Amino acid sequence: MAIRKILTSEDSVLHKKCRTVEKIDDRILMLLDDMTETLYDSGGVGLAAPQVGVLRRVVVIDVGEGLLELINPEIVKSSGTQTDGEGCLSYPGKYGMVTRPNKVTVRALNRDGETFEVSGEGLLARAFCHELDHLDGRMFMELVSEWLEEE
Ligand code: ZN
Numbered sequence: 001m002a003i004r005k006i007l008t009s010e011d012s013v014l015h016k017k018c019r020t021v022e023k024i025d026d027r028i029l030m031l032l033d034d035m036t037e038t039l040y041d042s043g044g045v046g047l048a049a050p051q052v053g054v055l056r057r058v059v060v061i062d063v064g065e066g067l068l069e070l071i072n073p074e075i076v077k078s079s080g081t082q083t084d085g086e087g088c089l090s091y092p093g094k095y096g097m098v099t100r101p102n103k104v105t106v107r108a109l110n111r112d113g114e115t116f117e118v119s120g121e122g123l124l125a126r127a128f129c130h131e132l133d134h135l136d137g138r139m140f141m142e143l144v145s146e147w148l149e150e151e
Contacts, residue, residue, distance in 0.1 A: 001037045004052040006089050011053075014090055015137040018048075018055045021071050024113050028058065032069050032111060035060045044089045046127040048134030051090050059108075059131040063123045073108035073132055076117065078125070085148050086126065086140050096144030104128045 007014055021028055031054055039047040039060050049058040059070040080102030087095045104125040107117045120128055130140055 001033045003041050004034050004038045006038065006042060006047075006051050007053055008090050008092065009139075011090075013050055013053055013055065014134070014139065016050065016055055017137050018050055018057045018135040020057050021109070024071060024109070024111060028056070028071070029111060031056070031058055032060065032071075036067060036069070042089050045123070046131040047089060048131045050134055050137070057135045059135070061124070061127045061131060063120075063127055065124065068118060069111055070106060070108035070131075071110070073106050073128075073135075075104055075128065075132060076107045077103075077105035077119075078129075079103045082122065082126065083145070084126065086130065086144075088130070088140050091139075091141065093149065094141065095148040096141065097146045097148065098126075098140055098143045099145065100126045100129045106132070 035047050045063045046061040049056045057072045061068045078101035082102040083099045085095050086098040103121050105119040106128050
């Protein structure tokens with residue numbers, strides 16, 4: 001495992017759409033392991049592959065309820081709304097109020113290639129939305145209604 005460099009706002013890779021993972025090979029497994037190590041090192045709650053320069057649909061999330069590895073994730077259900085402070089490892093020091101669904105269900109593949117569904121509320125629902133947006137090159141700052149703190 002290795003800690004990878006997290007790209008920041010000026011990197012154009014962050015604005016590109018990621019490709020679907022067709023085959024879960026050793027490179028994808030290593031990517032998952034490295035992303036997990038990078039996430040825990042950073043102190044964040046979620047990391048998407050484009051943030052480490054890889055344009056693949058891979059996300060890791062841990063909001064304190066255990067690690068979730070998501071390959072080709074998609075939101076299959078969402079309901080309610082929540083508005084709270086949100087930040088991004090690629091935008092250090094930037095926090096703003098963002099409205100998201102309060103409950104979200106995601107369908108994804110695990111590292112064994114099995115389809116599973118996972119539901120989250122509150123912070124986990126927010127993390128699902130934030131990280132999945134990264135896979136389509138969308139940034140949380142486009143959704144900020146009010147900035148809480150500037151760098
Ligand atoms: Zn982010």
